[in-house]
Amino acid sequence: MLGLIQDRPLLISSLIEYSGLNHGDVEIVSRSVEGPIHRTNYRQVNARAKKLAQALGRLGVEMGDRIGTIAWNGYRHIEIYYGVSGMGSVCHTINPRLFPEQIAYIVNHAEDKYIFVDLTFIPLIEALAEHLGNVKGFIVMTDEAHMPESKLDNLLCYETLIDGSDDSYSWPDFDEKTASSLCYTSGTTGNPKGVLYTNRSTVLHSFGVCAQDGLGISNQDSILAVVPMFHANAWGLVYAAAMSGAKMVMPGAAMDGASIYELMEAEEVTVSAGVPTIWMMLLAHVKENNLKFSSMKRTVIGGSAAARTMISTFVEDYGVNVVHAWGMTETSPIGTTGNLLKKHADLPESERIDIRTKQGRIVYGVELKITDDDNNELPRDGVAFGDLKVRGPWITSGYFKGEGGDTLDEDGWFSTGDVGTLDADGYMQITDRSKDVIKSGGEWISSIDVENEAIGCPGIVEAAVIAIPHPKWDERPLVIAVKEQGHGVTAEDVIAHLESTLAKWQLPDDVVFVDELPHTATGKLLKTKLREDFKDYVLKSA
Amino acid sequence: MLGLIQDRPLLISSLIEYSGLNHGDVEIVSRSVEGPIHRTNYRQVNARAKKLAQALGRLGVEMGDRIGTIAWNGYRHIEIYYGVSGMGSVCHTINPRLFPEQIAYIVNHAEDKYIFVDLTFIPLIEALAEHLGNVKGFIVMTDEAHMPESKLDNLLCYETLIDGSDDSYSWPDFDEKTASSLCYTSGTTGNPKGVLYTNRSTVLHSFGVCAQDGLGISNQDSILAVVPMFHANAWGLVYAAAMSGAKMVMPGAAMDGASIYELMEAEEVTVSAGVPTIWMMLLAHVKENNLKFSSMKRTVIGGSAAARTMISTFVEDYGVNVVHAWGMTETSPIGTTGNLLKKHADLPESERIDIRTKQGRIVYGVELKITDDDNNELPRDGVAFGDLKVRGPWITSGYFKGEGGDTLDEDGWFSTGDVGTLDADGYMQITDRSKDVIKSGGEWISSIDVENEAIGCPGIVEAAVIAIPHPKWDERPLVIAVKEQGHGVTAEDVIAHLESTLAKWQLPDDVVFVDELPHTATGKLLKTKLREDFKDYVLKSA
Numbered sequence A, B: 001m002l003g004l005i006q007d008r009p010l011l012i013s014s015l016i017e018y019s020g021l022n023h024g025d026v027e028i029v030s031r032s033v034e035g036p037i038h039r040t041n042y043r044q045v046n047a048r049a050k051k052l053a054q055a056l057g058r059l060g061v062e063m064g065d066r067i068g069t070i071a072w073n074g075y076r077h078i079e080i081y082y083g084v085s086g087m088g089s090v091c092h093t094i095n096p097r098l099f100p101e102q103i104a105y106i107v108n109h110a111e112d113k114y115i116f117v118d119l120t121f122i123p124l125i126e127a128l129a130e131h132l133g134n135v136k137g138f139i140v141m142t143d144e145a146h147m148p149e150s151k152l153d154n155l156l157c158y159e160t161l162i163d164g165s166d167d168s169y170s171w172p173d174f175d176e177k178t179a180s181s182l183c184y185t186s187g188t189t190g191n192p193k194g195v196l197y198t199n200r201s202t203v204l205h206s207f208g209v210c211a212q213d214g215l216g217i218s219n220q221d222s223i224l225a226v227v228p229m230f231h232a233n234a235w236g237l238v239y240a241a242a243m244s245g246a247k248m249v250m251p252g253a254a255m256d257g258a259s260i261y262e263l264m265e266a267e268e269v270t271v272s273a274g275v276p277t278i279w280m281m282l283l284a285h286v287k288e289n290n291l292k293f294s295s296m297k298r299t300v301i302g303g304s305a306a307a308r309t310m311i312s313t314f315v316e317d318y319g320v321n322v323v324h325a326w327g328m329t330e331t332s333p334i335g336t337t338g339n340l341l342k343k344h345a346d347l348p349e350s351e352r353i354d355i356r357t358k359q360g361r362i363v364y365g366v367e368l369k370i371t372d373d374d375n376n377e378l379p380r381d382g383v384a385f386g387d388l389k390v391r392g393p394w395i396t397s398g399y400f401k402g403e404g405g406d407t408l409d410e411d412g413w414f415s416t417g418d419v420g421t422l423d424a425d426g427y428m429q430i431t432d433r434s435k436d437v438i439k440s441g442g443e444w445i446s447s448i449d450v451e452n453e454a455i456g457c458p459g460i461v462e463a464a465v466i467a468i469p470h471p472k473w474d475e476r477p478l479v480i481a482v483k484e485q486g487h488g489v490t491a492e493d494v495i496a497h498l499e500s501t502l503a504k505w506q507l508p509d510d511v512v513f514v515d516e517l518p519h520t521a522t523g524k525l526l527k528t529k530l531r532e533d534f535k536d537y538v539l540k541s542a
């Protein structure tokens, strides 16, 4: 028997309509690409997003069409998020840091009809345009006064487009499972694959982000979205902010420590989110200049593991809470968030930091389990580790256009490719990626563990650990490291350093030095490239 | 185009499964009907709810069957909430304070197959049993040792039933729109009508309750559910607690000020929720005994309007925040909640209390509008008032068995029967119920306003205001009041008192005194009865 409740769809447009009506004068502050700080509010963003939707209709955009963006975090990008998804089309955010060939591959794979571009990326588009045959036009996110000179003849001006609309547009109703946005994975383990979110999944995910045990977003917050809007929907912050009426602060193109810090202070930012690399830059800036944070309450760190030292620096030196979070493009992305429980209140700070170093607790809405090679569930005891599987209403069911084939097992679980532990409080700890784990004589060595220890060796700036085939042990670890400029650290020094914390069988067999390590567009170590580069490497021990 | 996201239903069982797995040792503390305080936790409640579902299956209960409860707030009632809805049946909570005939009407209308009863209500059931022909059995919420002597031959023992189950039951998957629970309205304006919730509506409503701008429930909370579980799902607290892993404290049958206060202190309660009457009793107790609250952070007041003095007493005298909330059985029930916005932080306390006196802000997920008699939307300016309409994924679409006919207009809006204002920040203020408003010479007089002012007159304990027909003005207000024991207050005194705050045309034409005013089972003024009693009353002014 079905219940008797209104059949209202969960639509992305309801988020901005809500804030437009009920938090109309809450600010959205952006560092614009054109230069100055720009201030708008939810009332205006909702009104302009509707005008944009109306304008796209005039351009012939239909429900289901993919519309690309190559843009920084800013208010126009927010308007595009709502305008495109709100009319039932698909907002496809593109990472401009990808290699140009990857960008062309993604745009063509997605079959983007139009692409919104920030001024910064006009040269990129000009270089690529001939490979993007299906794109009808590029909408430059600026006003007439700032329109660039360009050899391209299909450039449109964003503000002119909007000016052509009136106030008559209302958000349409449609099936909540309608595709809303498309985001490709980072390409760390292979070619980027498209994840196609729905209106429903986005609204549900926003509830998870807003939950106090998620990222705890409320109208008391001023949110600095450091994580780019082209990276897994800026971790849902844009939607969560509208759901809760939080102030938004958008950094635009200026992602250096000084610029980020300046915004935090000027806009009384209470919460921020980003990958570890960004926080390293910020902390360096703050330390060098002897600064402190006057409004920041917490920062969300994810995308790669946050090192214990980074967490303790934030918490102990600056009084900023750290929420360590794990997620994937495939999980919208929030899966686990590292808040402490009530029972942790009286623990010594160092134990509290140990807990924060884990990847966080399972958020309601997400189911996680770990399994062995035969898909048997392993205990949630914080010790057993296995393949991490995930299920839930904001988790992917398969990639765009069927790439990668069937991704769910018969009970509907998605295999993350990560290996980790779970405990009785729902905390998850990533051990490694399953492709990166080193299988040595039946035991597993976590490449992440060895990397983290190696970085602690004086003279080492960055380190990657990969598996090299070994006749006796199957695989053994190789450390590939970058030295501090002019430092005389040797392979023996590194191994000697590791001996103090690692078990003997976990010690790397060799250490080689390189000038630079390869990274993905989101700043992660690109181990596929390293494995390719070192595929003929023979260990001394072999 | 549909997106590619897992098709996971939003089920009530996922709430308790989540906390059972991830907040397993968080406590649920109950004052038991048998006597002592009882302590359990989410792990056990989840396990026992599954056993209960298995046991109901053995009794022949099927998906869609209605299963009644006549019970206080306690852990077994929580297990029933999850066990019944989790298996796809419908948990029908019955208000034991209704008149026996109303109870019989409701049970038969719902066609309850089994009814769970607390020991307290055995005499009630014995008296009613002969009128409840369709009920197969009554499951007494106790163990064998406490089973009552009874003339009824279809009493089952709760603990024995559960003991007959093993650990093999898993929560089934089914359509998220499956009916989960049935709750009848309070019967203030007519016969109680059944609202049939769904699994989906309950999960979505729980997100709204957990939101910081809703009731802000998190695992840091210890929640005292004073609002009964038979009154609009205890305002969703049971579900929100499981969603967030909050500790639950259940008062059982002891609802007096002293017992409530004792639990608050002993269980370090941080948040509580209930109707104004309960808080009046609690505040009287606390004042008389010169006590203070050591852990309470906020209290939720709703169901009827919270008086300004009650709010200011909590906030100013006791440092307890008040969240004034409005809702209806038909709205699951949360519609608006009275949290302050960031921009209110620096206002003087008295202005902050003015804001809290409104019925609260629109919660994301709920759409509210006010309309005139021709269904034109009125401005959200905090001044214009009109019929309050509501829409959203946890709002009723119609009553059980079609009572009351079509309830939605063509755009899907439900008419609340309340009259109020909305403002640009989403705050709503109830002016009156549309049936209670006094229409005098084209102007509307709020019966609530006049009542609130009349209560302020020395010597008046309680007052109700109803409309009496008038040849010239259509309707004029009559005050029906209860005097303080032995007080000599007169009708002239009351009118003189009102002259200081009300406009001349709002003044009541007469004041009559009665020994007692009629109330509904949830403690609201029963104006239908008053209108009946005074239907032949002739105003002196007529």
Ligand SMILES: Nc1ncnc2c1ncn2[C@@H]1O[C@H](COP(=O)(O)OP(=O)(O)OP(=O)(O)O)[C@@H](O)[C@H]1O
Residues within 6 Å of the ligand: A185, A186, A187, A188, A189, A190, A191, A192, A193, A301, A302, A303, A304, A305, A306, A324, A325, A326, A327, A328, A329, A330, A359, A416, A417, A418, A430, A433, A522, A524
């Ligand atoms: N807090 C964290 N700690 C450790 N690893 C993390 C954390 N957060 C995310 N990750 C890693 O990032 C992955 C998700 O990243 P993303 O979706 O951006 O693409 P990718 O997996 O790096 O690229 P691709 O899937 O294309 O190979 C996770 O599977 C996990 O390996």
Ligand SMILES: Nc1ncnc2c1ncn2[C@@H]1O[C@H](COP(=O)(O)OP(=O)(O)OP(=O)(O)O)[C@@H](O)[C@H]1O
Residues within 6 Å of the ligand: B185, B186, B187, B188, B189, B190, B191, B192, B193, B301, B302, B303, B304, B305, B306, B324, B325, B326, B327, B328, B329, B330, B359, B416, B417, B418, B430, B433, B522, B524
């Ligand atoms: N904070 C509040 N201030 C004023 N009135 C409130 C408040 N909260 C709820 N109410 C009133 O309570 C009503 C909802 O109550 P409920 O669903 O328990 O049944 P009822 O409306 O009293 O009874 P019935 O619908 O059977 O006549 C609302 O429509 C509103 O009139």
Ligand SMILES: [Mg+2]
Residues within 6 Å of the ligand: A185, A186, A189, A328, A417
């Ligand atoms: Mg990946």
Ligand SMILES: [Mg+2]
Residues within 6 Å of the ligand: B185, B186, B189, B328, B417
């Ligand atoms: Mg009602």
